[in-house]
Structures are given as structure tokens and as C-alpha cells.
Amino acid sequence: MRFRRVVLENFKCYADADLTLDPGVTVVHGVNGSGKSSLLEACFFALYGHRALDANLDEVVTTGADEATVELWFAHGGADYHVERRVKLRGGGATNDKCVLETPEGPIEGVKDVRAYVTDLLRMDTDAFVNCAYVRQGEVNKLINADPSTRQDMIDDLLQLGTLEEYRERASDARVGVKRVRDGRREVLRDVESQIEEKEDRDLHERLNGLKGDLSEVSAEIDDLEAQRETAVETRDQAREIIENHEARREEIAELADDIEELESEIASAEQEREEAAERVSELTTAAEEHREAARDAARTAVDTAQEDDDPDIRVDVTPGNPDPASLDAAVAELEARIEDVDDRIQERLLEKQEHASDAETARERAGELTTEAEAKREQADELESELEAARETVAEQRERIDDLDERIDDLRAVFDDAPCDPDGADALVERRRERVAEARERVTSLEGDLQHARERVAEAEELLAEGKCPECGQAVEDSPHVERVDEDRERVADLEDELAAARETVAEREDALDAAETLAERADELEQVRSDRESARELLTEREQGLDDDEERIDDLRERAAELADEAEAKREAAATADERAEAAKAAIGELNGEKATLKQRRTRLEEAADALDEAADLENEVERLRERRESLASENDLRRDSLAEKRDRKTELEAEFDEERVEHAEDELERAEQYIEQVDGRLADLRERRDDLQGAIGATENEIEALEELRERRGDLAATVENLDSLYEEAEQLESMYADLRAELRQQNVEKLERLLNETFDLVYTNDAYSHIELDGSYELTVFQKDDEPLEPEQLSGGERALFNLSLRCAIYRLLAEGIEGTAPMPPLILDEPTVFLDSGHVSKLVDLVESMRELGVEQILVVSHDEELVGAADDLVRVEKDPTSNRSRVERTNAVEAGALESQVAEGDD
Template identity: 85%
Template sequence: MRFRRVALENFKCYADADLTLEGGVTVVHGVNGSGKSSLLEACFFALYGHRALDANLDEVVTTGAEEATVELWFAHGGADYHIERRVKLRGGGATNDKCVLETPEGPVEGVKDVRAYVTDLLRMDTDAFVNCAYVRQGEVNKLINADPGTRQDMIDDLLQLGTLEEYRERASDARVGVKRVRDGKREVLADVESQIASKEDENLHERLNGLKSDLSEVSDEIETLEEGRATAVETRDQAREILENHEAKREEIAALADDIEELEAEIAETEQEREQAAERISGLTTAAEEHRETAREAVREAVDASDADDLDVAPANPDPASLAAAVDDLESRIEDVDDRIQERLLERQEHAGDAETARERAEELASEAEEKREEADELAAELEAARQTVAQQREQLAELDERIAELEASFEDAPCDPGGADALVEQRRDALAEARAQVTSLEGDIEHARERVTEAEELLAEGKCPECGQPVEDSPHVERVDEDRERVAELEAELAAARETVTEREAALEAAEDLADRADELEQRRNDRESAQELLTERQQGLDDEAERVEGLRERAAELDDEAAAKREAAETAEAEAEAAKADIGELNGEKASLKQQRNLLEEATDALDAADEVETEAERLRERRESLASENELRRESLAEKRDRKAELEEAFDEERVEHAEGELERAEQYIEQVDGKLEGLRERRDDLQGAIGATEQELETLEELRERRDALAETVDNLDSLYEEAEQLESMYADLRAELRQQNVEKLERLLNETFDLVYTNDAYSHIELDGSYELTVFQKDDEPLEPEQLSGGERALFNLSLRCAIYRLLAEGIEGTAPMPPLILDEPTVFLDSGHVSKLVDLVESMRDLGVEQILVVSHDEELVGAADDLVRVAKDPTSNRSRVERTNAVEPGALESEAVEGDD
């Protein structure tokens, strides 16, 4: 596998970068903090997404940007691939906005699907990638410092042995599951066999034969009794028919007697009603005459109450038509008087309303006049206060002019004009940050150099060489201690100068910030003056307007007083007209009362005539009723004769002797049926019980047969489960043995590769070899066969040891896979952190050896100049102090020291 190209946009410290990666050894070089590691992190992030990050997802987006994009092109197994990931900030957090992997088979989309595809393609998840191919900054000792169990799991996972353990665990789980199912089936089989034995002891076939014989006997007896009962039922029904016929005749005779009696009573009652109607007709004739007399009296009173020619009605013989006409005439006259009353009422209300409205308006006008006078007085007072305020604002404007002139004068000798103060602050702030970064870098270098001097002095005190640990006599490495001491002194001098630069730049920044504050104040004062001038102009213009408004309010108050006096005069006139209307209404009400009295008397006469007509109508109705009752009685007398004849005919045909014989037959038949029904009920219950017992026995026989079939099936299942359990047990053992065998093979091969790699980078007489046991425990043996733990090695030796272990694992995976899954690039991020200058040269040898062994692509990130010589391709990373953004430059690494820079792509 080989990375071909990586493109970044707003990723961490990169605004825009595009880098092509070649085969062989590529060294990414630059000072600390320049953004070198971010290039490799971008490649790692492109492959595995957020699981490749040590930080939160939103931290990959460049400060101030809304989204970040990473693209990676790589080749694997002879095919080309392209991944694009885009992260977008939303609502205070970051989300994956796009994730697409272009493959030879087609695109794969989505964070989970892409990560799963990459993991399957490389046969490595995120942890396996950093444990094998990607030595991240500060993690060079990760494998050695891990506890034995963790280290064993890490290496087993890299060598795919963890998959065998997973298969063994699955086989174990399957074996346990089969055993659990088999034991359950055995329990069920034993229970079924117990049920079969219990049912076989019950002799179900003999019981069934006996039940069927009993059922046949009971059924024959039921059939005999049912035949005798049917004969008895026929005799009973015939007797009932005879008795019912005679009973019907008896009931008809009784009904005829009742009808005859009822008709005789109705005839007598009707004759009595005819006599009462005659008496009522006589009374009604007298009442009709009394009503007509009442009508004549009411008409006379009405004529007396009116003028001589007002009513056209004859008191001696009033008729309904003339009465109705007179009432209508009176109603019309009453309505006319009502109309005149309403007219005068409206006039009175209108005049009273006008008077009230006029008085209310007069009050309103007087109140409004008073308000206008008060408003004029208030405005006059406010006008005087406004004149004083204008004078004060003129004084404030003069003070602002004076302060603006002072601030402008302060910029005459400044290094910038007011508009450039903020830019000066940012420039000096960046310069101070750069100086502080230099101090931090120097402090780290001094601490590292002092540690090397201290370590060397301690070894010298023990009489050992600080480079190789051998006796100090005649050792050429002792001179390095003095060089390290001189290096410490040089770094301390550089640090003092750098700190002095920080102090100077802090003072310069403080002066620039003071200029920026004055520039802000100047801008604010100018804005304040402009606002004050506008306000002063507005208020000056408003003073004359306010004076005119005061005079206008006072003139309006006088006008309102005149209007109020006019409204009071109008109110007095309207009140006088309302009183005149009130007197007219009284006269009209008297006229209306007289007309109503006449109308009421005529209506009373009309009611009396109507009552007389109703009484006469009732008398005529009663006469017709008497004639109708006479006809009804005639019909009743005819029906009475017919019923008497039918009753006599039925009495002659009635046979008492036949009735007595039928009653005897009925009683005997009913007694027999009752006795038979009791016996049949018991026999039928017995038959039902026998049928139920037969069904239950047959069901038990079917259940017995089903149990036998189930027993056979369960026995076969248990046999199959026994065989399956043995197979799962053998499979579990096979996976365990295979894992142990493969681990031993890998341990032996890894031990050989580790010794080859360590011998290559550490050539001295101190150590003889390295041993690796089955749990991946590492032991270093000295020339005298004394064992050492890796932790007992010096810092530089331990770092080389761990790098050698990583490279040996990489070689083991590459050789073991045999080209079926090409290895990813070998990535070393700041591998010189724990190495002194002597060990760095051996790291160079290690890198060159891996290249010679056929590793297609090696990527090394470092700030160390010694690694430049090992590069086939050199990439330099630098950070712009103004924008704080990193840029990438490619350098043709033909020979160390003869470097020619060419800008590739970046954020300049």
C-alpha cells in the first residue's frame, strides 16, 4: 500500500494544502509546532475517521472556519482508492457532513461503512494500525511499556491470532449451548418415557371395550322407553283436543251471556243520556238570551260615553258586523292619538337631549380651554429650560473639540496613524508569540541537553563511557561530554537573549495597545462630537417652534371660552321647547283613555254575542246527538236478540259424559309420561357419561401413540446432540492448539527479525542477543549472558529497541501475508524525541535498512536535520507568524546540505 496524495482545507493549522507523496523515504521536516504531525494525522483521519483522533471532532476545524475537508488518494493491491471527508460545525459542535470512499467496485458512503471497508481492506482497525505501521509522537515506547497481557493482545491482534481465539470462544459457547440443549432434551425424554409407562399400566383397550358394551345396553333401553312414551303422548294429545273443544263451547256460552248483559246495560244507559240531553237543550236556550241582553247593555254604555255621531251602532239590536266596524274605527283613532303622543315624546326627548348635549359640550369646551392655558404655561417653562440646555451643549461641544485635538496631536510622532493601530497591535502580538515559542523551544532543548550531561556525568563517575556503557579508559566517546556542556552553555545564552527579546516585545506590545486605546477614544470622541452637533442644531431649530406653539395655545383657549358660552344659551332654549311638548302629551293621553273605554265596551258586546252563538250551536249539537243515540239503541236491540238465540243453541249441544272420559284418559297418559321421562333422564345421563368416558379413553390412546412417536424423535435428537457436542469439543481444542502453534511460530520468527534489526542499528560489544518468550516477554542479554529488562536500557537505547521491535513486527506481517494484503506505509512521527545525536544516526541506519528490505513507502516526521540525509523526498513545513497558518514546501533531497526549495501548494 502507498499514499499518493493528501489535500487539506481548513484542517487544524492548514488553511489550504495539497501534497503528493512519493515512494521510498519521505521526511517531513520543520521546527516544533510548525504542523508536521498534522499532515500524518490527516492521512490517519481520512482512513479511520474520528476514532483516529486524540481530540474532539470539532478541533480538526481551523479556528474561524465553518468546515474542514480532508482528501486522501492511495494505492493498495494494484488498485487506486480515494477518500473524502468533510466536517462541519453546527450548533456549537462538529458533525460528519460528508464521507465517501471511491473504490474499483464503486463508491462507499457513510462514516461506519467507510471505516468498516478500510478495516477489512487493510486487515487492521485503528488500534492495529498505530501498533504496527504508525509510530505516533510520544508513543515509541507504547509496546514495551504495556503490561504483558495488553502487549500479548496487541501483537496477537496484529498477527490475526485474536481471530482464532474468537473462533475458539465461539466453539466453546457452541459446545456449552449444545450441552445445555442436550441435557434439556434428556430430561424431556425421561419425562415422556415415564408418561408412556404410566398410561400402559392403565389397560386402556380393555377399559374402552367395557365402556362400549355398557353403552349398547343403555341405548336399547332408551329406545324401548321412547316408543312407549310416543304412544302415551298421542293419547294425551287426543284427550286434550276433546277437552279443548268442549272448553271452547263453554267459554263461548259464557261470553254470549256477558255480551247479552252488556247490551242490556248499554241500551238503558243510552236512554238515560237522551233524557239528560233534552234537559240541557232547554238550559242553553235560556243562556243564549241572557248573553244577547248583555251585549245590548254594553253598546248603550259605549254610545253614552261617546259624542252623538261618533258610533254607528244600534243599541237595541247590535249585530257583529257593525260592532266590528266600530271597534276598528276606535282602534284607528287610538293609533292616531298614539302617533301624536310618540311625535311629541320624540320632540321632548330631542329637545332634552339637545339641552344636555349643549351643556356637556359647554363644559368640555371650558375644560379644554383650561387645559390649553395649562399646556401653554408648561411649554413656556420647558422653553426656558431648553434654552439653558442649548447653552450647556455648546460648552460640551467646545470640550470635545479640545480633547479631539489633544488625541490627534498624540499621533504626530507615533509609528502609525489611528487607523493602523489595531494592525500594529496584531503584528507585535504575533512577534511576541513567536519570541515566546522560541523561549519554550530553547527551554525544552536545554532540559534535554542537561539530562544528557547529567546522565553522562553519572556514568563517568561510575567509570563507564556515556555512549556505550563500557569502561571509560581509552574511550573516544568521553569527549562528547564536553561538547554537550558547551551545547548547554550556548543554549543558555540563546535562551537569555530570547527572554530579553520577549521583554522588549512585551513593552512594544504594551505601547501599541496604548496607541490602539487612544485610537478607539479618538474615534469615539469624533462620533460623540458629530452626535452633539446634530442634537444642538435640532434643539436650536425647535426653540422658535415652541414659542409659536405657546402663543397658539393661548389664542385657542380664548376661542374655546366663547364657544362654551354659546352652547349654554342653546341649552336653555332647548329646555323650554321640551316643557311645551310635555304639556301636549298630557292632553293626548286623556283623549286616548276615553277611546279605549269605548273600544273595550264594544269588544265586551262582541264577546257576549259570540257566547250566545256558541250556546245556540251547542243546543243544536245536543239535538243531533239525541237522534244518533236513538239509532244506536235500535241496532243494539237487534244484536241482543241474535246473541240470545246462539246461546240457547250451544246449551243444547253440550256433552258432559264425553268430557269426563277424555279427562280420565288425559290423566293416565300424563302420569305415564312423567314416569318415563324420569327414567329416560337418568338413562340419557348414563349414556352421555359413557360416551364421554369412551372419548376420553380414545383420546388417551391417541396421546399414548403421540408420546411414543415423540419418544422416538427425542431419542434421535439426543443422539444427534451427543455427536454435535463431541464435534464442538474437538473444534474448540483444535482452535486452541492452532493458536498456540501459530503463536510459537510467530514468536520464533519475530525473535529472529528483532535480533536482525537490533544488531543492524546497535553495533557494539555490550549485548549478545534478545529473547522473546511465548507471552511476548522481552529480555536483553549482555555479552556476559546477564539478562536485562528493556526498562534497564538507557533512554536512547530503549527508544531504538522499541523502534526495532515495531519494525520487526512490520516485517513479520509483511513477510507472513505474502503479498495478499499489502502493508500500509511505515510512519514514524518524531521518533528522535528520546534520542541524542549519536542514536539519531543509528535511527537513520534503521530507516535505510527498512527501505533496503523492500518497504515501499516510509514517512518520517522530524525536526532533526540528521534525518534529512536519509530522505528520498524532503517536505518542509513552516508556519506563517502573521496568519498562524502552516504551509508545505517540497525540497529535492539529492544531497544533504544542497537543498533547493520549491513551493508546492499551501497557504502563503
């Protein structure tokens, strides 16, 4: 497996980054804090998600951004894969907004599914990846510092032995489970045998026979009683029928008596209503005649009034007799038409009055507006005259300002006469000098780190010398050897101090040059601004000079317009007076028309009263006719009621003759005796039936117990067979558990022997001190280092640099063991070393380079090393430089040819202009 490409957007300190990773050794180089480790942590995060992080998920999003995206392309087993993860900030927290893995079989979506697929593909979960392929910064000693149990689990999981332990635990769980089930079945078997013994002691078959005999006797008695009860029921029903028939006749006689009484009452009521109707007819006839007389009087009054006013249009026939309704209606219609005509003439005069009044008001308002507008024009002309004078003064001031700006432009141009650039090149000069300052500061930061490391080595060596120990291996020796190596370290400290002082002087010089360039840039900006101000001033001056003549012409126009508006206002006042006179004339005409309308309405009212009186008389006459018809109808209804009354009296007499009281009394006696007997028999039958039900229940229960006994005997046989099978299964699970334990121990021993060999080979390669003979690894992965005199040492007794090399050797040996054991069926991921030189001096760093080279020769397809140490650059096939912008605090990556990188470092050390 190898990484092909990684693309970042707003991930930690990277705003954006796009890096292609080739096979071989790639060194990610840069100063401390530049973001080197974050680059490879992004690859780890792309594979396993948030479990690959040491921080919270929201910390991967760049400060100030809303979301972060990581994309990783990698090859594995001859196939290509692409994974994309996007984290978005919502509501103060971070969530996985997108997680997609493109595979040859199709896309995988979702955080859990992608992590599960990657774990299965690489045969490594997050912990296994870190323990095998990814030596993270500060965790080089992780395996050695772990307690024995944890270290054993970690290495077993890497070598796939944890699966065997899992199988052994499953077999153990199965054995315990089988035992639990078997013990339970044995207990159930003992319980079933106890139940069988109890039932066999109760002699269930003999009890069943006795119950069936008792049931037969009770059933026979029930049959006899039910036959006798049926005869009693027949007698009771016959008696009830006789009683019910006589009761029906008695009820019919009572109903006929009620009907007869009701008919007699209805006949009397109808006769009373006929008499009242006759009286009402007489009253209504008199009232109708009175209304007709009133109609004649009202019509005659309307005609007389019209004749007095010499109005020939009112014509009504009021000859002796009733007034003619048709002539009344025609006269009312004629009056309504004349009233409508008067209304129309009134409306015309109203409109005429309103129109003249409106014209007058409009003319007065317009006269006022014209007067106001004329005054405003005069005031505007006065204001323009004042402004014109002020504008002439402003033009003079503007000419003086243009002269001042010309002098300032000449002064600013003179600044660039001896400058290293013209005004247009000032910004470019600032940028170049700012880059040189950043390069010088980066050099100071690198030297400060190297100087700190060198001082720590000298302090550690001096402490060991003071204790009489070797400054390289830390062992107690005589005469304090290797003093010359300590002197070299001291000289290295002095050289670094001199280099650091020179680098700081370079920073100061370049900062001064940068200040001068920034001053020139400020003068260039000012020159551009002054030029712009002069151009604007010239344009404004031209505009204002042109406006002076326009203002004079406009003042004359305003005064002329004011005079015209005053004349128009006077004409509008005269028109308003004429319109007022016409409105008063229309008002007088409206008064005369209203008087004519009132007279016409009075005559129409008298004629309408006559018509209403005639209508009321007609209604009364109709009511008289209706009452006469009602009297005739009541007489016919009474004739029918009298016929029905005679029939009901005859039927009542007939029913009273048929009624037999003695037969009813005999039937009542029979009914009473039959009901008493049935009541007695029902009580006895209820007791017998309850007894029969009890016997049937007891028989059913006994039969169920016999059936249950047979089932218990059958179940006893099944349980005995099950217990026997569980005994056999328990033995098989016990054997399987033992087999997995033995197999794990055997495989672990084989892996321990091979891992011990690879560890010694790797440690011999990177460690040249002849103080140690070999390393032993026991079955629990306990590590022991042996000196040349076979004296054992714990790994914790080694020096810091030796422990670092020892741990790196162990991690590489484990990686080699997995690669050789898998034999290509699951290619190993890239070997990643993140800041492996933290505890190493320059001599040990060179051995780390040898270790990297040896791993590449052993066939590791891709090795990624993160370091700020310059010595590792030589081991790189590709060099990736990481830099951080101090202004934006954002990192960027740049691939550099490894050969060219050395030249670049020397240029940085020398400095430039």
C-alpha cells in the same frame, strides 16, 4: 489507504480547520497544548465514531458552541470515500445528529451502519486500528506493558488469527451442543423402550374384544326400551289433546260471560252520558244569551261616549238584536289608526325636544372647551417667553464649548508629531506589535519545554553515574564511561537557559512597545471622538440660533389665537339659551298629545270587550251543537251493543250444552299412567346409555393405546437412528475443533517467525548500541532481548528511550507484517505516530527519523507524525503547523513547505522589530 482531506468545525479547540493531506510523510508540528493530537483524533473519530474517543461525546464540541462537525475524505483500494459526522448538544448532553458515509455503492447512514462498514472495509475495528496503525500519545508502550494474554489476543486479532480461534470456539460449542442433544435423545430412547414393555404386558387386544361384547348387549336392551317408551308417549299425547280441548271450551265460556257483563255495563254508561249531555245543552244556551247581552251594553256605552265628545268617527250598529261584528271591527281599526297617528306626533315632538336640548348642551360644552383652549394658549405663550430667554443663554455656552474642543484637538494632534505612525495607523501598529509579542511568548514556551527535557536527561544521567552505570544504556560498567556526553547535556542546559533568558527579555521589550502602541491607539480614538463632538456641537449651535426667531413669531401667534377663541365661546353660550327655549315649547305640546291618546285608548277598550263577548257567545253555541251530535252518536252505539249482547248469550248457551266431564276424567287417568311409565323408562335408559358411553370410551381408549404402542415402536426406530447420527456428528465436531486449534498454532508460528525477523531488522535500524545481539519472540508473543554475551533481558529492563524505540520497532514490524501478508488486497491505513519522542533524547530522535524513512521506502503510502520536536521536521515531505491563539484559545492549522520550515524556525529564534 490514505487520508486526503479533513475539515473541522467547532471540534475541541478548533473553531474551523480545513487540511489537505498528501502521500508521503506529513509532520504535524507545534508547541505542547496547541491541539496537534486533536487534529488526528478527529480523523480517527470520523472513521469509528464515539468509540474512538477517550472522553465523552459532548467534550468534542467547542466550548460555547452548540454542535461540532467532522468531515474526512479518504481513498482505499482505488476508490474514494467521504464521511461526515455532526454532534449536537441537547438538554445538557450530546447526540449524533448526522452520520453519513459516501461510498462507490451509495450512501451509508447511521452510526452503527457506518462503523460496521468501515470495520469491514479496513478489516479492523477500533482496537485493531489503535494497536496497528495509530500509535496514540502516551501509548507507545501499550503492547509491552500489556499482560501476556492480552498481548497475545491483540496481536492475534491484528493477524486475523482471532477468527480461527472464533471458529474453534464455535466448533467446540457445536460439539458440546451435539453431545447435549445426543445424551437427551438417548434418555428419550430409554424412556420409549420402557413404555413399550409396559403396554405389551397389558394384553390390549383381548381386553378390546371383551368390551365390544358388553357394548352389543347394552345396545339391544336400549333399543327395546326406546320402542316401548314411544308407545307410552303416543298415549300421553292423545290424553293431553282431549284435556286441552275441554279446557279451551271452559275458557271460552268464561270469556263470553265477561264480555256479556262488560256490554251490559257499557250500555248503562252510554245512557247516563246522554242524560248529562242534555242538561249541559240547556246550561250553555243560557250562558250564550248572557254574553250577547253584555256585548250590546259595551258597544252602546262606547257610542254614547263618542257622541258626548262630538266625535262622529265612531259608528256601531246597536239596534235591537246583537251588535254587528263587522261594524265593531271597523270601529276598533279606526281607533287604532288614530292612536298610531297621535303616537307619531308625540314621537316628532320628542325628537324635536331632544334635538334642541342636545344643541344646547353641545353649545355649552363647546363654549367651555373654547374658554379652556384660549387659557392654554395664553399659558403656552408665557412658557415660550421663559424658554426663549434660557435658549439665548445656552447658545452662548455652546459657543464656549466649541472653543474648548478646538483646543483639545490641537493637543491630541501634537501627540503624533514624533510618533512612528499617524492616528489612522495606530490600530495597525498595535496589531503588528501584538503578533510580535505572541511570537516571542511562543518561543519562550518552546524553550521552556526543551530546557525541562534537557534537565531531566542530565538528572537521569547523573543518577546513573552516581550508581556506576552507563548514562546511555543503564548497564553497570567500570570507571563511569561516556562522561563527556553528560557534559554536552549540561552545556546544552546552560545554552538553553541563556536562550530562555534572552527570549524572556525580548518578550518584556516587545510588551513595553505594545503598551506604547496601545496608548497611541487610545489617543487616536480620543482624537476621533473629540472631532465628532465638535461637529455635533456646531450643528446643534446652528439649529438653536435658527430657533430663536421662530419662537418669537410663535408667541405672537398664540396670543392672537387666544383672543379669537374667547369670542367664539361667548357666541356658543348665546346659542345654548335659544335652544333651551325651543325644547320647553316641544315639551308642552307632548303633554296635550298624551291626553288625546288616553281618551282614544279608553273607547277602543270598550269596543274590544264587546267583540270578545260576541266571540265567547259563538263558542258556547258551537259547544251546544257538538253535545247534541254526541247524544245521537251514543244512541246509535247502544243499538249495536245490544245486538252483540244477544249473540254472545246464544253462544254461551251452546258451549255449555257440549261440555263432557266424564270423558275429561278418563283422559286425565290415562295421562297420569303414561307419564309414570315414561319416567321409569327414562331412568333405566339413562343408566344404560351411560353404561354404553363408558364402554365406548373404554374401547376408544384401548384402541388409542394400541395405536400409541405402534407409534412408540416406530419412534424407537427413529430415535435409534438419530442417536447413531449424533454419535457421528459429535466425532466430526471434535475433529473440526482440533483442526482449527492446530491451524491457528501453525499460522501463529509462521507469523511469529516472520514478525521476529521484521522486528530485529527494524530494531537494528533504529538502535546503534552494540550492547544487544538480537530479539526473540516465542509462540505466545513473549519478547526477550539478548545482550552480546547472550544474557537475556526483559523489555522492562531497558532504559526509557530504549523501551520507546523497542515498542516503536514492534509496532512498525506488525504494520509491515500485515502489509506484506495482505499483498495489496486490503491496503493498510496511514501509519500515525502521535508524540513518539516523549521518552527519546536527541540521538534516539534521529533514529526515529531513520525509522520513518525506512517505512516510507518499504512502501507505506502515508505516514502522519505528530510532534513538537524540531528534529522531525527534516523528515517531512509536508509540514503542518498548529498554533493556538492565547486570546480566543482556538487552534488553527497551516501547511508549510518542509524546506521553508527550517528557515522559519531560525527567524523565530532571532526575533524581529
